[in-house]
Amino acid sequence: TWRKYSANGFEDKGGFEREFIRHVETTLARSLYNCDELAAYAGTALAFRDKMIIEWNKTQQRQTFADQKRVYYLSLEFLMGRALDNAMLNIDKKDAARDGLGELGFRIEDVISQEHDAALGNGGLGRLAACLLDSMATLDYPAWGYGLRYRYGIFKQEIIDGYQVEIPDYWLDFNPWEFPRHDVTVGIQFYGHSEKHEDENGKVKHVWSGGEIVQAVAYDVPIPGYGTKTTNNLRLWSSKASSGEFDFQKFNAGDYESAVSDQQRAETISAVLYPNDNLDRGKELRLKQQYFWCAASLWDIVRRFKKSKRAWSEFPDQVAIQLNDTHPTLAIVELQRILVDQEDLEWDEAWQIVVNTFGYTNHTVLPEALEKWSVPLLQHLLPRHLEIIYDINLFFLQHVEEKFPGDWELLSRVSVIEESQPKMVRMAYLAIIGSHKVNGVAELHSDLIKTTIFKDFVKIYGSDKFTNVTNGITPRRWLHQANPRLSSLIASKLGGYNFLIDLTLLDGIESYANDPDFRREWTEIKTANKERLAKYIKETTGYSVSPTSLFDIQVKRIHEYKRQQLNIFGVIHRYLKIKSMTPQERKKVVPRVSIFGGKAAPGYWMAKTIIHLINGVAAVVNKDAEIGDLLKVIFIEDYNVSKAEILVPASDISEHISTAGTEASGTSNMKFVLNGGLIIGTCDGANIEITREISESNIFLFGNLAEDVDSLRHKHLYSGFTLDEHLHKVFEAIRASAFGPASAFEPLVASITDHGDYYLVSDDFSSYIQTQEAIDEEFTKQDEWVVKSITSVARMGFFSTDRVVGEYADEIWNVESLDVE
Ligand code: 26V
Numbered sequence: 001t002w003r004k005y006s007a008n009g010f011e012d013k014g015g016f017e018r019e020f021i022r023h024v025e026t027t028l029a030r031s032l033y034n035c036d037e038l039a040a041y042a043g044t045a046l047a048f049r050d051k052m053i054i055e056w057n058k059t060q061q062r063q064t065f066a067d068q069k070r071v072y073y074l075s076l077e078f079l080m081g082r083a084l085d086n087a088m089l090n091i092d093k094k095d096a097a098r099d100g101l102g103e104l105g106f107r108i109e110d111v112i113s114q115e116h117d118a119a120l121g122n123g124g125l126g127r128l129a130a131c132l133l134d135s136m137a138t139l140d141y142p143a144w145g146y147g148l149r150y151r152y153g154i155f156k157q158e159i160i161d162g163y164q165v166e167i168p169d170y171w172l173d174f175n176p177w178e179f180p181r182h183d184v185t186v187g188i189q190f191y192g193h194s195e196k197h198e199d200e201n202g203k204v205k206h207v208w209s210g211g212e213i214v215q216a217v218a219y220d221v222p223i224p225g226y227g228t229k230t231t232n233n234l235r236l237w238s239s240k241a242s243s244g245e246f247d248f249q250k251f252n253a254g255d256y257e258s259a260v261s262d263q264q265r266a267e268t269i270s271a272v273l274y275p276n277d278n279l280d281r282g283k284e285l286r287l288k289q290q291y292f293w294c295a296a297s298l299w300d301i302v303r304r305f306k307k308s309k310r311a312w313s314e315f316p317d318q319v320a321i322q323l324n325d326t327h328p329t330l331a332i333v334e335l336q337r338i339l340v341d342q343e344d345l346e347w348d349e350a351w352q353i354v355v356n357t358f359g360y361t362n363h364t365v366l367p368e369a370l371e372k373w374s375v376p377l378l379q380h381l382l383p384r385h386l387e388i389i390y391d392i393n394l395f396f397l398q399h400v401e402e403k404f405p406g407d408w409e410l411l412s413r414v415s416v417i418e419e420s421q422p423k424m425v426r427m428a429y430l431a432i433i434g435s436h437k438v439n440g441v442a443e444l445h446s447d448l449i450k451t452t453i454f455k456d457f458v459k460i461y462g463s464d465k466f467t468n469v470t471n472g473i474t475p476r477r478w479l480h481q482a483n484p485r486l487s488s489l490i491a492s493k494l495g496g497y498n499f500l501i502d503l504t505l506l507d508g509i510e511s512y513a514n515d516p517d518f519r520r521e522w523t524e525i526k527t528a529n530k531e532r533l534a535k536y537i538k539e540t541t542g543y544s545v546s547p548t549s550l551f552d553i554q555v556k557r558i559h560e561y562k563r564q565q566l567n568i569f570g571v572i573h574r575y576l577k578i579k580s581m582t583p584q585e586r587k588k589v590v591p592r593v594s595i596f597g598g599k600a601a602p603g604y605w606m607a608k609t610i611i612h613l614i615n616g617v618a619a620v621v622n623k624d625a626e627i628g629d630l631l632k633v634i635f636i637e638d639y640n641v642s643k644a645e646i647l648v649p650a651s652d653i654s655e656h657i658s659t660a661g662t663e664a665s666g667t668s669n670m671k672f673v674l675n676g677g678l679i680i681g682t683c684d685g686a687n688i689e690i691t692r693e694i695s696e697s698n699i700f701l702f703g704n705l706a707e708d709v710d711s712l713r714h715k716h717l718y719s720g721f722t723l724d725e726h727l728h729k730v731f732e733a734i735r736a737s738a739f740g741p742a743s744a745f746e747p748l749v750a751s752i753t754d755h756g757d758y759y760l761v762s763d764d765f766s767s768y769i770q771t772q773e774a775i776d777e778e779f780t781k782q783d784e785w786v787v788k789s790i791t792s793v794a795r796m797g798f799f800s801t802d803r804v805v806g807e808y809a810d811e812i813w814n815v816e817s818l819d820v821e
Pocket residue numbers: 122123124125126128274276277278279280281325363364369370371441471663664665666667685
């Protein structure tokens with residue numbers, strides 16, 4: 001009977017319409033006569049959701065029965081973007097929906113664009129987590145993501161008078177993609193104190209008592225794989241107050257206000273995503289978030305393991321936990337606590353299990369981003385965990401001392417405890433000590449962590465503990481979904497869409513670079529994508545840009561190390577140069593649209609100044625009649641995943657111009673090249689491997705190398721430097737208030753002229769503008785340009801997260817995929 005009546009969703013257009021109408025009329029209680037686009041989105045999402053849930057349940061059942069090792073990906077950020085289009089494509093029912101919606105009077109694109117982005121992340125780290133989930137499901141790995149269900153995602157950015165203003169992102173009004181699991185709830189303890197008791201056998205037991213309990217409630221999000229029935233789970237924890245005796249006492253005692261405020265305090269834990277990226281500020285609430293999420297996730301993982309009735313020693317054969325940066329490092333301490341304090345394992349046995357379970361991925365070398373938590377804060381919030389951290393450190397230092405007797409300086413350098421005032425816990429060191437593998441995210445980055453920030457640990461553990469897994473992107477979202485026409489052109493030559501699950505097959509299009517018809521179609525698609533962006537720019541900014549201009553795009557978080565200031569100084573240089581030309585000379589100028597987008601951390605004043613300058617330049621240049629289409633400057637407000645899907649396919653050139661050695665990998669570089677855009681970049685992060693794959697003749701590299709950065713910085717500080725004459729002129733124009741009041745931008749200029757130019761803008765400026773001129777020159781040779789574009793795409797097979805997940809699975813997790821059926 002069960003089987004006979006169980007739901008099975010729809011298969012075709014007619015089935016889709018039936019399910020759509022059923023949901024609009026019953027689930028949403030609306031009539032078809034007042035079904036607007038938002039309701040059409042809801043109806044469509046619910047129809048697809050049903051289809052996904054069925055496979056999701058089966059997948060979970062299959063994984064339970066298979067009883068094999070699973071992966072748990074712990075990340076404080078999952079930058080998912082929209083889910084509907086992805087669901088349609090991954091389960092291969094977009095055509096049915098398009099036709100069905102068409103018959104009902106809707107355009108599928110308009111329906112899709114009703115969805116609010118799930119923006120639970122800052123930038124690259126969060127988006128990587130989302131791409132990895134897509135690949136893990138596509139490759140049928142039994143894998144779960146664990147994160148926090150923030151009520152507010154990354155803020156919405158508005159630009160008012162050229163300034164960034166932050167607006168809260170309340171995204172949960174209607175979210176059909178999550179399922180509250182009120183039955184999966186666990187109390188998480190904070191504060192209190194740690195006590196020692198002796199049991200009847202004289203064994204010392206640690207008990208953590210007192211303090212307060214906050215409830216963690218699970219919300220599950222289905223993650224469909226592409227071309228497979230596997231539908232994995234992303235579990236996000238939401239905080240709420242315990243409705244235990246404690247509260248009743250307060251309510252009963254008439255202390256209604258205090259009871260309500262306790263409740264609000266509990267809900268605050270999962271209220272907001274911290275909008276800093278690459279800056280650690282040590283806020284207590286952030287530490288609470290981290291522990292809340294780690295403890296809830298481990299409770300869930302351990303509970304699942306215990307159902308298998310295996311010996312604890314088998315835990316690492318059943319469970320692999322990957323730490324996305326140091327944010328979940330407390331999970332290491334929490335597992336040790338569970339095993340020792342609750343499950344009565346001996347310290348050493350427990351610790352072996354812990355180390356074999358965890359892997360740690362590092363995503364940055366910027367010193368200001370390396371997490372540290374103050375000892376007094378930990379003592380207050382998590383007293384027992386602090387003791388365990390001290391013990392982990394003690395045993396570790398004993399090991400170091402045995403290996404390198406008498407090297408006291410080494411001991412103090414590698415100690416988890418920094419002897420500062422107050423003392424600090426160095427989370428990256430704890431993560432290294434508690435994991436069996438540590439990886440960086442691109443070759444240069446993985447080499448750098450071994451020779452700089454983690455050098456001593458290579459000496460202690462040997463270099464086998466450290467490895468590289470170069471990042472990637474999911475070709476489903478970043479090619480097939482964002483650029484359907486390009487995907488379909490490629491499929492027409494490769495005889496189908498298999499390249500979407502084996503991206504190396506793209507090499508099959510390389511020979512078509514010689515085919516004029518193919519080149520023409522390729523160009524038409526790029527032009528259409530640029531037209532779509534031009535239309536978007538017109539609608540949102542009012543500026544008209546010509547799709548025949550060279551579209552130059554830099555979209556990413558605004559940060560001095562990413563050097564949007566270098567870009568905008570280059571734009572000013574270009575503007576001044578055009579202004580000084582004769583009408584005759586101007587005829588030779590390659591028209592360009594410089595497009596920027598990205599958010600600054602709310603407290604990052606210099607980054608906000610850069611945004612202000614970009615908008616100042618845009619206001620002047622765009623209304624300069626003498627300039628016309630020769631140069632336009634556009635700042636795209638509130639850059640996010642769904643906007644990236646419009647921007648990425650529309651570039652001729654994109655910019656990846658970080659100071660060498662600072663950008664761990666970068667992933668938008670991969671997205672742009674995969675969509676047929678060329679790039680200008682420094683020898684940094686994954687740019688280096690992109691160059692290796694597509695060859696040096698297809699990329700515009702410039703600037704100093706990572707190995708020279710230290711000596712250049714030193715030179716700035718001790719011997720000063722002479723400013724490049726062109727950069728000097730740019731600064732003169734800014735100081736003459738050509739782009740708004742000079743005082744507003746003075747600190748930005750001074751950071752270079754007076755404060756050591758830490759990011760080497762002056763050192764790289766002349767090679768940057770020369771390379772930009774070379775780009776203009778190349779762009780006029782359209783045929784050669786298109787050949788570069790096609791060749792590059794053909795050689796991008798390496799950068800799929802499918803390859804990435806395979807490497808993690810083989811080298812770090814030791815897990816196998818699970819056959820479907
Ligand atoms: C760090 C911190 C520090 C503590 C406070 C809050 C906070 C939030 C986020 C982060 C993450 C910074 C690291 C990061 O996003 N790294 C980026 O990771 C990408 C994926 O590996 C990589 O492509 C980028 O190059 C790298 O900057």
